[in-house]
Amino acid sequence: MTPPSTPESSGTDVVDDADGVTIVRVTERAQLERAWDVRTEVFVHEQHVPLEEEIDDLDTAESTTHVLALDDTGGAVGTGRLLTDPAHPGEVHLGRLAVRAAARGQGIGARLVVAIEALALAEHAVTRDGPETGGRPRLAVRVVLSAQEVAMEFYRRLGYEVVTGERYLDAGIWHQDMARTVVS
Numbered sequence: 696m697t698p699p700s701t702p703e704s705s706g707t708d709v710v711d712d713a714d715g716v717t718i719v720r721v722t723e724r725a726q727l728e729r730a731w732d733v734r735t736e737v738f739v740h741e742q743h744v745p746l747e748e749e750i751d752d753l754d755t756a757e758s759t760t761h762v763l764a765l766d767d768t769g770g771a772v773g774t775g776r777l778l779t780d781p782a783h784p785g786e787v788h789l790g791r792l793a794v795r796a797a798a799r800g801q802g803i804g805a806r807l808v809v810a811i812e813a814l815a816l817a818e819h820a821v822t823r824d825g826p827e828t829g830g831r832p833r834l835a836v837r838v839v840l841s842a843q844e845v846a847m848e849f850y851r852r853l854g855y856e857v858v859t860g861e862r863y864l865d866a867g868i869w870h871q872d873m874a875r876t877v878v879s
């Protein structure tokens with residue numbers, strides 16, 4: 696089926712387009728609201744995170760990038776966000792990753808992570824020279840995330856490793872920090 700032409704799936708903001716699912720970078724308020732719809736369904740209704748904690752000021756910060764996964768009808772089925780901090784060049788934070796329950800198990804979550812990593816590498820990498828770059832200077836970005844413990848295996852399969860192993864509660868859910876260095 697040919698995807699309908701929608702503002703979300705046209706132009707240069709497409710990060711990934713395959714198998715009827717398009718991943719776009721959010722550039723308009725209406726798209727951000729669609730990402731919030733997905734997060735509200737997943738985190739607030741399904742996981743009982745308070746709405747006032749789920750939607751925060753970082754969502755509208757200049758330094759934040761959101762991505763949206765659209766199905767072949769143009770419906771928003773998944774989202775995630777990338778946080779950056781000028782005080783930490785070469786490091787980004789991946790968060791608020793959510794796929795609607797009905798769309799899970801089709802690789803969309805993994806593709807959202809890969810799309811966010813690609814944006815991080817293209818826009819926030821620094822030159823590194825060490826074991827993680829094979830002992831020669833290469834562009835690299837460290838992607839850190841706060842993983843719900845039930846999602847740790849998902850991230851592990853994508854190459855993420857536990858940072859300290861310390862567990863903590865966030866919105867009543869057990870988390871651990873994980874990270875992966877993405878190299879060009």
Ligand SMILES: CC(C)(COP(=O)(O)OP(=O)(O)OC[C@H]1O[C@@H](n2cnc3c(N)ncnc32)[C@H](O)[C@@H]1OP(=O)(O)O)[C@@H](O)C(=O)NCCC(=O)NCCS
Pocket residue numbers: 737791792793794795798799800801802803804805806841842843845846847848849852
């Ligand atoms: C975690 C989440 C984003 C995964 O999205 P998804 O689209 O179902 O994941 P994918 O289909 O891309 O799965 C990729 C791989 O990870 C595996 N996987 C997915 N979720 C998993 C989990 N919770 N535990 C272990 N493995 C998991 C899949 O089986 C698949 O394995 P494969 O490559 O061998 O086939 C989704 O389940 C979700 O939105 N959960 C609720 C919100 C949440 O917990 N977000 C993470 C916050 S840290």
